[in-house]
Amino acid sequence: MTFDRRLTAPLLITLILFGAHWSFGVLRGYEAIVLAVVSTIATELSLRRLLTGQAPQLASAYISGISIAILVRSPLLWPYALGGVISIMSKYVLRARRRHLWNPTNFGICALLFLAPFAVAPLSVQWGNDLWPMLVIWMVGLFAIWRAKRLHITLAYIGAFFLFAFVRSLVTGSAYAAEVAPITGPMYQLFALFMITDPKTTVSSTRGAIVVAILVAFVEMFLRLAEIIYAPFYALFLVGPVALVVEMWWTSGAQARESAPRGPIAPTA
Amino acid sequence: MPSHPPAIADGTVAPPRRLLSVIAALVFLALLAVPGAIRHFASAANDGGPVLAVSTAIERHGFAFEEISDSIGIRFSHAPPALDSKLDPIMPVVAAYGAAVSIVDVDRDGWQDLYVTTSAIGGQNALYRNRGDGSFENIAARLGVADLNRQATGVSMGAVWGDYDNDGYEDVFVYKWGRPELLRNDRGRSFERVTDGLGLPAWINANTAVWFDYDADGWLDLFVGCFYPAEVDLWNLPHTRIMPESFEYAQNGGRNYLLRNRGDGSFEEIAETVGLTTTRWTLAAAAADVDGDGDPDLFVANDYGINELYVNDGGRGFREVGRAAGVARTPKSGMNASFGDVFNRGEWILYVSNISEPGVLIHGNDLWVPTHDAGADPTYRNLAGALGVEIAGFAFGAQFGDLNNDGWLDLFVTNGYVSGETRESYWYDYSMVAGGHRNIIADAGNWPAMRGRSLSGYQEDRVWLNDGAGRFHDVTRAIGAVNAHDGRAVAFADLWNRGVLDAVVTNQRGPLLVYRNTVTPNHRWITLDLEGTRSNRSAIGAEVRVYGDGVRQLRQIEGGNGFAAQNQRRVHFGLGSASQLDSIVIRWPSGIVQAIPAPATNTLHRIKEPG
Numbered sequence: 115m116t117f118d119r120r121l122t123a124p125l126l127i128t129l130i131l132f133g134a135h136w137s138f139g140v141l142r143g144y145e146a147i148v149l150a151v152v153s154t155i156a157t158e159l160s161l162r163r164l165l166t167g168q169a170p171q172l173a174s175a176y177i178s179g180i181s182i183a184i185l186v187r188s189p190l191l192w193p194y195a196l197g198g199v200i201s202i203m204s205k206y207v208l209r210a211r212r213r214h215l216w217n218p219t220n221f222g223i224c225a226l227l228f229l230a231p232f233a234v235a236p237l238s239v240q241w242g243n244d245l246w247p248m249l250v251i252w253m254v255g256l257f258a259i260w261r262a263k264r265l266h267i268t269l270a271y272i273g274a275f276f277l278f279a280f281v282r283s284l285v286t287g288s289a290y291a292a293e294v295a296p297i298t299g300p301m302y303q304l305f306a307l308f309m310i311t312d313p314k315t316t317v318s319s320t321r322g323a324i325v326v327a328i329l330v331a332f333v334e335m336f337l338r339l340a341e342i343i344y345a346p347f348y349a350l351f352l353v354g355p356v357a358l359v360v361e362m363w364w365t366s367g368a369q370a371r372e373s374a375p376r377g378p379i380a381p382t383a
Numbered sequence: 384m385p386s387h388p389p390a391i392a393d394g395t396v397a398p399p400r401r402l403l404s405v406i407a408a409l410v411f412l413a414l415l416a417v418p419g420a421i422r423h424f425a426s427a428a429n430d431g432g433p434v435l436a437v438s439t440a441i442e443r444h445g446f447a448f449e450e451i452s453d454s455i456g457i458r459f460s461h462a463p464p465a466l467d468s469k470l471d472p473i474m475p476v477v478a479a480y481g482a483a484v485s486i487v488d489v490d491r492d493g494w495q496d497l498y499v500t501t502s503a504i505g506g507q508n509a510l511y512r513n514r515g516d517g518s519f520e521n522i523a524a525r526l527g528v529a530d531l532n533r534q535a536t537g538v539s540m541g542a543v544w545g546d547y548d549n550d551g552y553e554d555v556f557v558y559k560w561g562r563p564e565l566l567r568n569d570r571g572r573s574f575e576r577v578t579d580g581l582g583l584p585a586w587i588n589a590n591t592a593v594w595f596d597y598d599a600d601g602w603l604d605l606f607v608g609c610f611y612p613a614e615v616d617l618w619n620l621p622h623t624r625i626m627p628e629s630f631e632y633a634q635n636g637g638r639n640y641l642l643r644n645r646g647d648g649s650f651e652e653i654a655e656t657v658g659l660t661t662t663r664w665t666l667a668a669a670a671a672d673v674d675g676d677g678d679p680d681l682f683v684a685n686d687y688g689i690n691e692l693y694v695n696d697g698g699r700g701f702r703e704v705g706r707a708a709g710v711a712r713t714p715k716s717g718m719n720a721s722f723g724d725v726f727n728r729g730e731w732i733l734y735v736s737n738i739s740e741p742g743v744l745i746h747g748n749d750l751w752v753p754t755h756d757a758g759a760d761p762t763y764r765n766l767a768g769a770l771g772v773e774i775a776g777f778a779f780g781a782q783f784g785d786l787n788n789d790g791w792l793d794l795f796v797t798n799g800y801v802s803g804e805t806r807e808s809y810w811y812d813y814s815m816v817a818g819g820h821r822n823i824i825a826d827a828g829n830w831p832a833m834r835g836r837s838l839s840g841y842q843e844d845r846v847w848l849n850d851g852a853g854r855f856h857d858v859t860r861a862i863g864a865v866n867a868h869d870g871r872a873v874a875f876a877d878l879w880n881r882g883v884l885d886a887v888v889t890n891q892r893g894p895l896l897v898y899r900n901t902v903t904p905n906h907r908w909i910t911l912d913l914e915g916t917r918s919n920r921s922a923i924g925a926e927v928r929v930y931g932d933g934v935r936q937l938r939q940i941e942g943g944n945g946f947a948a949q950n951q952r953r954v955h956f957g958l959g960s961a962s963q964l965d966s967i968v969i970r971w972p973s974g975i976v977q978a979i980p981a982p983a984t985n986t987l988h989r990i991k992e993p994g
Contacts, residue, residue: 138632138714164403189739189747189773192421200414206404207411230418231742232425232774248820288812288831295819295829341811343743 124173126258127180127308130251134184134300137247146194150186151179153198154218161206174218175202177308181219184304186226188234197222197234211362215355217315219308224351227344236344237301248298255307264311270324271306272297274331282335296346305346315354317361326357432861440862441903444848445787448863448886448898456519457511459895461871462503464538464560467620472832475801476813477617478502480590480610480666481560482871482889483541483947487553489526490571495876495951497887498528498555499895500539506532508539508557513878527574528555528566534618537561537586541872543943544952545594545603547644549920553952556605558589560617563607580649581605581642587613588637594942595670595679596919596972597657598698602644603919603942608665608683609637623828627664628821631714633687635825636664657700663688669720669944671731672926675757677974679924682710684717684735692761708761710735715746719946723783723792724937725750725770725849729928731937733763736778736796736946740839743810747773748781748796771855772796772847777839780946784875784884786862788906788957790934791849795886797870797946801833802840802892809836841867844888868893876951882908882985884955889947907958907984909967913940916992917973924972927954929982931964958984 131147158175162168182197201222205214208221226234259265279293286293296302310316310330316323334349342348440447452458461482463475470477481502489496494513501508508531510523523529532538537559544553552568565581566574588611594603611617612635615625627633639659642650654660663685670679674694681701683691689711693701705711710733719736726732730753737746750767767773776798783792803809812831816824823829844866847855859865868890875884878899886898909929913922923942928935938954958964967979971992982988 143713161407165400165407167400188745189768196414196417200411203407203411203414207408225415226418227742229415230422232422233418233745235740235743235745245820286831289829291823291826291829292812292816292819292831295816295823298820298823299818301818338811338815341808343811343814 121173122258122261123308124176124180126255127177127304129254130304131180131184134247146191147180147183149191150183150194150198151176153195154179154182154202157199157202161203165206174314178202178219178222181304181308182222185219185223185237185301186234187237190233193226193230193234196230197226200225210359211366213358213362214314215358217309217312217350217354220315220347220350220354224344224347227347236347237299237304248300248303251300251303255303259307259311262311264313264316264323266320267311267316267323267327268306270327271310271331274328275302275334278331278335282338285339302346305350310350315358317357322357322361326353329353329357432858434863434865435861437863437901440858441901444858444862445789445906446862446883446900446902448846448900450863450896451899452895452897455517455897457497457895457897459499459501459509459511461499461501461889461891461893461895462506463892464502464504464617466617469620469623470617470827473827473830475803475833476809476838477827479801479869479891480871480947481538481540482891482893483539484872484874484887484889484895485542485544485555485943485949486874486876486887486951487544487555487949488952489553489568491552492571494880495878495953497876497897498523498542498544499889500531500541500557500947502532502538502540502560504532504534504538506538508532508542517879526572528557531557531559531564540590541592541947543592543594543949545605545923545942546919546921547594547603547605548648549602549915551920553921556592556594558592558607560588560611562586563589577648582650582652583607583640583642584613586616587640588615588617590666591668591947592943593668593670593681594921594923595681596924597641597670597679597681597695598643599678599918599972599974600644600646600698601915601917601919601973602646603921603923604644605642605650606659606668606670606681607640607642608668609639610664610666610686612637612662624826626825626827626830627687628825630687630817630824633664634662636662636685636687638662639665639683658703659693659701661691661703663691666718667720667944667946669722669733669941670924671722671939671941672924673731673733673753673761674755674759677970679972680761682720682722682733684720686716686718687714689714690717690735694761704760709763709765710749710751715749718779719781721781721783721945722939722941723794725752725783725792726853727791727851727936729935729937734767734772734781734783734794736775736781738777738839739774740777740810743814745774748775748778770853771857775845776842779870780872780948782873782875782886782945782948782950784886784950785955785957786846786884786886786900786902787848788883788902788908788959789851790906790936790957790959790961791851793849794845794847794855795864795873795875796845796847797866797873797888798844799840799842799867799869801838802867802869803833803837804835805837806841807836809833809838813838840869842870843867844870844873864898866890866896872946872948874945874948874950875955877910877953877955880987882910882955882987905960907960907962908956909958909964909982909984910953910955910987911967911969912953912987912989913969913971914989914991915971915973916994917975918971918992921952922971922992923952926970928968928970929956929958929964930966930968931958931961934958934961934964953987
């Protein structure tokens with residue numbers, strides 16, 4: 115019996131979720147998880163069949179639901195349902211050349227933060243005080259990402275974040291420790307491990323994916339200098355689709371060049 | 384046979400699917416508009432209403448406030464402490480407490496007086512004696528309760544009054560970042576320092592205290608809750624690692640204390656013996672018999688972490704049941720603890736204030752409604768959202784009181800953390816560090832400088848009116864309680880003996896506000912002034928129930944609650960249109976139950992505990 119690699123991410127994020135909630139009570143409550151997951155899966159089930167006739171991608175919808183439940187902080191319940199539905203719908207409404215452009219969770223969270231700041235906030239605090247839970251999540255997460263062949267994306271982003279944090283520190287005069295502080299928190303763990311590595315919304319070449327990850331960190335630096343609290347989400351929101359469109363244009367251009375009839379070869383001397 | 388038209392290989396879709404895509408896009412757009420619609424309707428229902436003329440406000444809501452401090456001789460402004468210069472870059476968020484108010488009838492003349500604290504070295508606390516003619520005079524210096532803010536002994540954070548020696552006069556415990564003080568009231572003419580009998584360390588960083596007789600021996604005991612650890616002298620810091628180790632799970636705060644009153648003028652410190660052992664960042668506490676077993680239980684609100692609920696085991700000790708009860712599962716920023724019988728069902732509902740900053744941190748305030756039966760271990764459900772009292776702001780002190788005498792408890796919440804020199808927000812930097820690991824967040828040296836910026840500043844207080852049908856309505860502006868200073872404490876008292884609750888609000892680095900309440904004469908009331916004999920003489924912990932045609936209400940006498948506050952010791956009931964009552968039933972702290980049939984309404988009743 116072999117292990118289906120596609121289950122790695124759902125299992126990992128489930129373990130993180132329940133471990134974090136059991137240890138630190140990080141969630142609003144189980145009703146929020148249920149609402150978010152039910153919303154994403156129900157939307158996926160209905161829209162995928164209706165609009166493409168294909169089998170639903172339940173693992174992806176499940177990850178989106180769990181991610182919404184973890185990353186959105188609200189005392190209200192409706193943001194979890196709305197965020198879940200918007201996330202999955204974005205896959206089927208905002209498309210180009212049969213590909214969705216935004217990571218669904220990223221789109222859903224950005225939509226909530228932008229449209230409903232009076233009701234939601236992002237996860238922005240530590241889970242507990244100990245170094246060990248953070249290290250365990252990073253180690254297990256990096257291992258899983260390595261198995262999924264996406265490790266280069268996460269490492270490129272983390273490296274760029276540390277570099278640009280140094281630049282920000284020089285610009286703002288704040289302590290370097292303050293500028294790197296966010297990446298020691300769980301929001302960045304989930305962002306770097308699960309969101310920017312989404313195969314469906316990342317360019318396909320290894321080198322291209324690394325460049326995109328660095329670009330996300332680069333744009334995030336400017337957003338942070340503008341004191342935008344949700345900088346990583348917005349940076350991915352801005353960079354991700356642009357990168358995909360560029361890749362599509364580049365790929366289609368290359369295909370067109372390859373498939374174009376070749377003209378007569380000039381006789382050489 | 385496929386149930387759906389197949390996708391066409393070149394990426395186009397068959398017409399039915401194209402139609403479905405268009406519909407999906409429209410639905411998607413509609414969903415994106417949902418938050419805007421919710422915000423529109425929510426703000427329309429909860430914007431405090433338009434500013435109304437007093438007569439209109441009374442006609443519409445049954446009451447109106449007028450801020451009159453200046454005209455009655457009260458001109459007091461809180462000043463914050465200037466701490467160690469190492470904290471200068473973030474001084475406003477550290478020196479953010481100390482504006483407190485407590486109500487007392489210091490000389491037993493039948494008029495409620497005000498004691499307010501300031502926190503600058505050399506600053507003078509004030510005791511405003513109510514002359515009974517509508518004016519007040521500051522007698523703090525004359526009585527020896529003013530000069531309590533000194534370099535060597537620290538500064539005031541608040542005060543609670545209770546007759547610890549049962550001589551008939553309310554004594555005062557002033558909790559401080561520094562050396563706390565217990566001052567014995569000598570017949571309202573002077574105060575004697577009796578701190579040395581407390582058994583407290585010479586220096587603590589306390590932000591709350593509550594008088595209650597936990598063991599029902601007839602002598603008031605004292606709970607003291609601390610914020611920073613006792614070792615921290617905020618004026619002389621050897622290093623800057625003094626901040627909470629986490630924004631939501633910090634346990635590196637100060638320990639708390641329980642001082643058992645021996646009855647001979649001395650106290651013994653027994654916190655660890657009875658099970659109060661945590662070191663969270665305590666900001667508020669309140670006592671009430673939440674499980675209905677006859678002894679006072681204790682709720683402790685902690686910043687940067689979970690709260691604590693201590694069930695009293697018959698005076699033998701306390702069991703912390705917060706998690707099991709549901710009130711301590713999710714860490715927030717507990718800054719207030721107030722009990723009230725919100726639904727008139729004879730049960731203690733608990734209000735805890737937290738942080739709600741749009742888009743940054745939406746903790747939401749908690750309204751913990753009991754779901755347990757009397758005598759059972761407490762369990763609660765948070766109904767703050769359902770009742771409309773969840774989102775207030777960066778909330779601090781809150782009090783329940785029947786402001787319009789309609790028979791239902793209303794809610795007053797103060798808001799605002801730091802109003803800086805500019806309205807530019809410090810939240811970006813604050814949240815950046817708050818999300819960091821403890822080695823980063825715990826060191827004030829890592830915190831970016833505030834440079835005059837605000838952190839949830841310029842927020843207005845909230846006055847929510849209980850409609851008796853399960854909803855609260857924001858009437859702040861309509862009834863004249865607009866205050867955009869950084870509100871801290873709120874306390875209620877009938878300052879002119881008119882059968883209404885007036886409100887006193889303190890502001891950090893801001894003025895003391897006194898709101899005179901004018902209530903519709905169509906609503907009746909009853910007030911009780913209790914004196915214990917077998918119980919502690921202040922009767923703190925006494926529960927009073929009134930019964931009548933359509934009337935069933937519960938109040939208690941408290942020895943400190945809210946945030947840095949204490950209401951008047953008298954218990955006040957609004958009765959709506961009920962002109963008569965069937966009875967009053969008092970359960971004294973001693974356990975004695977006293978029934979008073981057919982008490983007169985619109986009357987202050989002075990009642991002594993039967994021997």
